[in-house]
Amino acid sequence: MSWWHRLASPTRFMSYSAWVLPIAGWLAAGCIGVGLALGLFASPADYQQGETVRIMYVHVPAAWMALFCYSAMAASSAGYLIWKQPLAELATRATAPVGACFTAIALVSGSLWGQPMWGTWWVWDARLTSALVLFFLYLGYMALAEAFDDPTRGGKAASILALVGFVNVPIVKFSVDWWNTLHQPASVVKLDGPAIDPAMLVPLLLMAAGFTFYAVAVVILRLRAMVLERKIQALQRQLAEAR
Amino acid sequence: MTDGFFAMGGYAAYVWPAFGVTAVVLAALLLTSRRRLKASEALLRDLESARPRRREVNP
Amino acid sequence: MKRKHRRFLALLGSMTLLGLAAALILGAFEDNLLFFYTPTQLAEKGPPGARFRLGGLVEEGSVAKDANGLTVRFRVTDLTNVVPVVYTGVLPDLFREGQGVVVEGEIDGAGLFAAAAVLAKHDENYMPKDVAEALKASGEWRGEEAE
Numbered sequence: 464m465s466w467w468h469r470l471a472s473p474t475r476f477m478s479y480s481a482w483v484l485p486i487a488g489w490l491a492a493g494c495i496g497v498g499l500a501l502g503l504f505a506s507p508a509d510y511q512q513g514e515t516v517r518i519m520y521v522h523v524p525a526a527w528m529a530l531f532c533y534s535a536m537a538a539s540s541a542g543y544l545i546w547k548q549p550l551a552e553l554a555t556r557a558t559a560p561v562g563a564c565f566t567a568i569a570l571v572s573g574s575l576w577g578q579p580m581w582g583t584w585w586v587w588d589a590r591l592t593s594a595l596v597l598f599f600l601y602l603g604y605m606a607l608a609e610a611f612d613d614p615t616r617g618g619k620a621a622s623i624l625a626l627v628g629f630v631n632v633p634i635v636k637f638s639v640d641w642w643n644t645l646h647q648p649a650s651v652v653k654l655d656g657p658a659i660d661p662a663m664l665v666p667l668l669l670m671a672a673g674f675t676f677y678a679v680a681v682v683i684l685r686l687r688a689m690v691l692e693r694k695i696q697a698l699q700r701q702l703a704e705a706r
Numbered sequence: 707m708t709d710g711f712f713a714m715g716g717y718a719a720y721v722w723p724a725f726g727v728t729a730v731v732l733a734a735l736l737l738t739s740r741r742r743l744k745a746s747e748a749l750l751r752d753l754e755s756a757r758p759r760r761r762e763v764n765p
Numbered sequence: 766m767k768r769k770h771r772r773f774l775a776l777l778g779s780m781t782l783l784g785l786a787a788a789l790i791l792g793a794f795e796d797n798l799l800f801f802y803t804p805t806q807l808a809e810k811g812p813p814g815a816r817f818r819l820g821g822l823v824e825e826g827s828v829a830k831d832a833n834g835l836t837v838r839f840r841v842t843d844l845t846n847v848v849p850v851v852y853t854g855v856l857p858d859l860f861r862e863g864q865g866v867v868v869e870g871e872i873d874g875a876g877l878f879a880a881a882a883v884l885a886k887h888d889e890n891y892m893p894k895d896v897a898e899a900l901k902a903s904g905e906w907r908g909e910e911a912e
Binding site: 581 | 769772773776780783784787791795798799800801802803820855856857859860864867882883884885886887888889890891892893895896897898
Binding site for chain 1: 711714715716717720721723724725727728731732735736739740742743745746747749750753754756
């Protein structure tokens with residue numbers, strides 16, 4: 464009975480997420496659809512890399528999302544640890560698999576891009592290694608969050624891990640500037656403007672927007688499921704006590 | 707034309723798997739997340755319809 | 766309210782310490798985190814071990830194939846120092862003069878680098894072919910090949 468009072472904001476979440484979800488879903492489908500059409504058909508091949516440059520339209524947005532999802536998890540973990548907001552802890556759990564999937568996509572598509580262009584599937588340079596560490600941090604978070612029988616204890620330990628792992632995010636981002644790497648430096652986010660032709664930048668940014676809306680939609684789906692699951696657990700406890 | 711498009715300038719073996727992996731991973735994540743929500747919605751409906759009857763049995 | 770405040774400060778403090786620790790550790794391992802040595806680093810510090818990686822640009826006009834058609838000789842430059850390289854094997858598609866390259870292998874007493882592997886490195890510029898040609902024609906080119 465008391466759990467629903469404590470989860471006052473989940474009720475509000477359930478009402479606003481019900482109308483955010485379809486909007487995010489349709490925006491994701493639209494952006495990814497147009498982005499793919501432009502990226503695959505309308506955008507030119509690169510002057511050096513030829514057609515392989517099209518891998519960029521999934522690789523780069525996925526890598527951005529990998530960092531974005533982890534940053535969001537660190538923020539919601541801080542929110543949980545400081546303000547004891549239960550929905551924040553659930554949000555961290557809901558985001559982790561989304562970030563892990565994007566990291567996996569970035570690693571695999573990067574490998575498929577590296578083999579024809581660099582001449583290798585994988586190297587242990589600072590960028591690739593720190594991206595792999597990011598993937599393991601996602602897996603570690605998910606394992607730890609599920610490892611405890613008591614979900615509050617699991618949530619607390621996993622939130623601390625999510626925060627500790629956040630030091631890796633700037634390392635992934637700036638590894639290409641801080642050290643010699645095989646991976647080239649950033650093309651879009653740089654001081655003197657993007658080093659990327661507009662015909663390639665537009666589909667890239669559309670795909671990035673589409674991936675962001677996709678992430679929002681999937682996190683809402685998972686978060687709604689988790690709120691309902693907590694409610695189910697409470698109801699089942701009630702039923703067991705009434706028996 | 708289509709021949710050239712699917713050949714991807716000789717890099718088809720790298721470009722298409724990159725897009726394929728992305729599509730498969732994102733679709734799988736979306737479907738499993740949706741299934742989980744639908745399952746919990748159905749279970750909650752069952753539980754909520756079970757509760758009033760129980761109250762009638764033992765008041 | 767006060768406890769929330771304390772938790773916030775504790776979190777802020779521990780994250781700062783963690784960041785500091787990470788920065789110190791990464792600073793200490795600086796040399797191990799370098800994926801390759803540039804020719805200038807090689808000239809100043811000497812080779813980091815028997816087998817190491819050397820990175821730079823393939824010097825314009827330096828690529829020559831031996832008569833057997835498999836062995837390639839070229840020079841790697843960072844525009845200050847130059848190291849001659851010899852390599853036998855398949856080159857990556859992006860390997861070309863004026864482009865970035867990372868070679869892995871050993872250097873002999875005469876300063877010749879025998880590469881066992883050649884990786885191409887590309888820069889962060891992406892543009893269609895006609896734009897690249899137009900930039901070169903107009904003298905606006907800022908890429909590696911102009912140097």
